[in-house]
Amino acid sequence: MGFIEFMDLKLPIYLDNNATTPCDPRVVEAMLPYFTEKFGNAASRSHAFGWVAEEAVDYAREQVAKLINAETKEIIFTSGATEADNLALKGVFEMYASKGNHIITCTTEHKAVLDTCKHIEKLGGEVTYLPVKADGLIDLAELEKAITAKTILIAIMYGNNEIGVVQPIREISAIARKHGVLFFTDATQAVGKIPVDVQADGIDLMAFSAHKMYGPKGVGALYVRRKNPRVKVTAQMDGGGHERGMRSGTMNVPGIVGFGKACEICRKEMEAEAARLSILRDKLEKGLLELEEAYVNGNTEHRLPHVANISFKYVEGEGLMMGFNKNIALSSGSACTSASLEPSYVLKALGLGDDLAHSSLRFGLGRFTTEEQIDYTIGAIKETVLKLREMSPLWEMFKEGIDLNSIEWAHH
Amino acid sequence: MAYSEKVIDHYQHPKNVGTLDKAKKNVGTGLVGAPECGDVMRLQIEVDEESGIISDAKFKTFGCGSAIASSSLATEWLKGKTVDQALAIDNMDIVEELNLPPVKIHCSVLAEDAIKAAINDYRVKNGLAELELEEKKH
Numbered sequence: 001m002g003f004i005e006f007m008d009l010k011l012p013i014y015l016d017n018n019a020t021t022p023c024d025p026r027v028v029e030a031m032l033p034y035f036t037e038k039f040g041n042a043a044s045r046s047h048a049f050g051w052v053a054e055e056a057v058d059y060a061r062e063q064v065a066k067l068i069n070a071e072t073k074e075i076i077f078t079s080g081a082t083e084a085d086n087l088a089l090k091g092v093f094e095m096y097a098s099k100g101n102h103i104i105t106c107t108t109e110h111k112a113v114l115d116t117c118k119h120i121e122k123l124g125g126e127v128t129y130l131p132v133k134a135d136g137l138i139d140l141a142e143l144e145k146a147i148t149a150k151t152i153l154i155a156i157m158y159g160n161n162e163i164g165v166v167q168p169i170r171e172i173s174a175i176a177r178k179h180g181v182l183f184f185t186d187a188t189q190a191v192g193k194i195p196v197d198v199q200a201d202g203i204d205l206m207a208f209s210a211h212k213m214y215g216p217k218g219v220g221a222l223y224v225r226r227k228n229p230r231v232k233v234t235a236q237m238d239g240g241g242h243e244r245g246m247r248s249g250t251m252n253v254p255g256i257v258g259f260g261k262a263c264e265i266c267r268k269e270m271e272a273e274a275a276r277l278s279i280l281r282d283k284l285e286k287g288l289l290e291l292e293e294a295y296v297n298g299n300t301e302h303r304l305p306h307v308a309n310i311s312f313k314y315v316e317g318e319g320l321m322m323g324f325n326k327n328i329a330l331s332s333g334s335a336c337t338s339a340s341l342e343p344s345y346v347l348k349a350l351g352l353g354d355d356l357a358h359s360s361l362r363f364g365l366g367r368f369t370t371e372e373q374i375d376y377t378i379g380a381i382k383e384t385v386l387k388l389r390e391m392s393p394l395w396e397m398f399k400e401g402i403d404l405n406s407i408e409w410a411h412h
Numbered sequence: 413m414a415y416s417e418k419v420i421d422h423y424q425h426p427k428n429v430g431t432l433d434k435a436k437k438n439v440g441t442g443l444v445g446a447p448e449c450g451d452v453m454r455l456q457i458e459v460d461e462e463s464g465i466i467s468d469a470k471f472k473t474f475g476c477g478s479a480i481a482s483s484s485l486a487t488e489w490l491k492g493k494t495v496d497q498a499l500a501i502d503n504m505d506i507v508e509e510l511n512l513p514p515v516k517i518h519c520s521v522l523a524e525d526a527i528k529a530a531i532n533d534y535r536v537k538n539g540l541a542e543l544e545l546e547e548k549k550h
């Protein structure tokens with residue numbers, strides 16, 4: 001596009017903040033001393049280098065706990081949300097084996113949860129994968145029906161990474177409480193973006209990650225409730241007994257310091273940021289929905305403020321992205337872009353046909369997204385969709401009133 | 413994934429996008445692929461009845477950049493060939509010309525299928541026997 005008004009715009013534009021976020025410069029600044037002069041091992045009790053590092057970790061733990069209204073002793077630092085998901089699921093499965101072996105989760109969870117559940121099944125666990133409704137939310141009645149005498153854990157994510165849908169967390173935790181079942185949530189996409197309060201939300205275990213909230217990659221945490229009830233997990237990483245034996249391994253001090261700083265910034269700025277981003281997101285969505293046959297995927301009322309997932313019917317996602325991916329970075333639910341060759345299982349779980357799943361784009365706005373970037377994006381995507389539809393046999397058939405389902409496609 | 417320059421060029425400046433009148437006896441149409449698989453190609457040829465030479469070719473494709481480029485290239489190659497010469501176009505020629513990576517070879521196979529399907533449609537319309545086509549792996 002050669003629009004004059006975008007002359008000063010710096011390209012490419014990053015709109016894939018669900019995949020990862022850039023570090024906030026304030027976070028990097030806080031981390032830097034811990035690589036060089038304050039390099040100590042937080043477990044070194046015998047000298048000042050260790051004490052300084054330990055102090056930094058303690059402070060970060062406070063910053064992290066405060067963001068989610070937890071106690072510092074309830075935070076276990078990990079290498080990220082994947083490890084926290086593994087520790088929560090496997091740790092509960094092992095710890096509560098005498099009580100039961102049944103876990104309830106849902107089909108739109110992140111692979112870090114789904115594949116861990118698959119692993120647990122191999123170890124003799126039973127897992128119920130709840131379907132979701134067409135809007136991506138679980139059915140609470142179905143959840144309650146799935147609970148048996150053997151159920152030990154409900155694992156339902158807070159906000160979905162592909163469509164941004166936010167599950168009814170308080171209703172879920174109430175059901176869990178009522179039946180004496182623990183409730184774990186993967187809140188990787190929600191923490192730091194919307195208010196997450198482990199007390200008010202009734203959460204027993206929660207996984208989250210620094211690099212989704214403007215902190216560094218490779219550090220995250222598992223929240224484990226210590227009161228009402230006291231929750232325990234079996235360690236999955238044995239060794240030096242760090243993190244009260246829950247997670248051995250030398251603490252990633254610079255990472256943890258950055259994580260703490262990122263949490264503090266989010267706590268202070270989240271409300272204003274969410275308001276600003278939801279206005280931009282809505283503008284983006286409104287602009288793109290001016291196209292014919294464009295549809296938002298997932299519930300739009302219960303949704304993270306910075307996420308939109310839209311299908312542009314009759315154009316294929318990877319082909320679409322090629323039209324602008326030199327200038328705009330985002331991701332598609334299309335098979336061709338992901339490593340798996342299957343279109344997004346999350347979109348399919350909503351009941352979308354493969355064709356619509358292939359035609360989807362995911363937009364993840366972030367702290368550094370500007371209105372100018374959104375304006376540019378609307379223009380570039382619209383232009384590409386229109387161009388590709390001119391090239392699409394499916395669009396031509398649709399315009400001629402041919403029902404695409406009436407055609408016998410050659411499947412291979 | 414990075415695309416080859418040739419794929420990008422066809423994507424940005426596709427050759428012969430369009431529609432021929434499929435009611436005409438000398439027009440053959442091939443429609444291959446499926447929306448669920450993320451690729452649908454429609455390729456059409458118009459044959460000059462006196463010379464037997466393909467005088468025009470058009471395509472429309474729903475798919476990734478490599479699928480668009482494969483069909484665009486196919487239409488370029490088809491024009492000026494006789495129907496028999498067109499049958500000799502092999503998907504590996506397309507792979508080579510466009511530098512397609514292994515994960516995109518299916519796009520070239522689809523383009524070859526589309527050429528053959530268009531030729532068969534033309535043959536059937538003109539009272540010729542349908543050709544048996546070998547199945548290629550997608």
Ligand SMILES: Cc1ncc(COP(=O)(O)O)c(C=O)c1O
Pocket residue numbers: 018019079080081082083085110112157159160161186188189208209210218219220
């Ligand atoms: C919902 C969810 N859970 C878990 C993860 C994995 O997080 P990490 O990269 O910190 O291991 C991600 C990020 O991809 C995510 O979006």
